[in-house]
Amino acid sequence: MSEKIVIYQKPACSKCRATISLLQESGQQFDSVNYYEAPLTVEELRKLIQKLNLPVRDVLRKDEPAACNLIEASDEEIIRAMVENPDLMQRPIVVRGDQAKLCRPPENVMELLK
Template sequence: MKDKIVIYQKPTCSKCRATVALLEESGEEFETVNYYETLLTSDKLRELIQKLDVSPRDILRKDEPAAAILRTASDDEIIHAMVHDPDLIQRPIVVRGDTAKLCRPPENVLDLLK
């Protein structure tokens, strides 16, 4: 049995909607987590970052106004800011088992369907 797929997303985000559509077309079962309603904890965000195999700065939405003050911030400070302001997190993030993909572009999700 394959690991469950979970997409962490914002339903109004076009990339998130496109990724959900690809998952629906695949026929794979998946769970969606709107991390604006079900806020991520620091521990959960750290887990996602580890599965993505990136640094917190790599998933920081640098175009967000609140990101400007994080240019010299530590990883812990960036995670703290992301937990308190989910707009700072790149999305969507799709997880399958111990692997995660930032689905920008949405087609990145196909790597998790193989």
């Protein structure tokens, strides 16, 4: 695979740091996006979720206090809430081409490095 690798991460997150370490060990070039400093738009997050091929609710960090307000929310409302409050989004997400992986556990990134 020669597509560009991008990791969407939060520097303080241990899973993000572990995934970055795996990417570095692989020797492959990648870009890192701290989505707290460079917030995602609704459209960008929607495209990420499509690449993940997961239900929107699987990308929601349900243990976050603000998530309890989203029990009855539509997918679109959840996406908007995650854009407004990035703590609600599962992380890290690694993208390569048209594929993306939620790297929890970090070893999930290996599927994109084959």
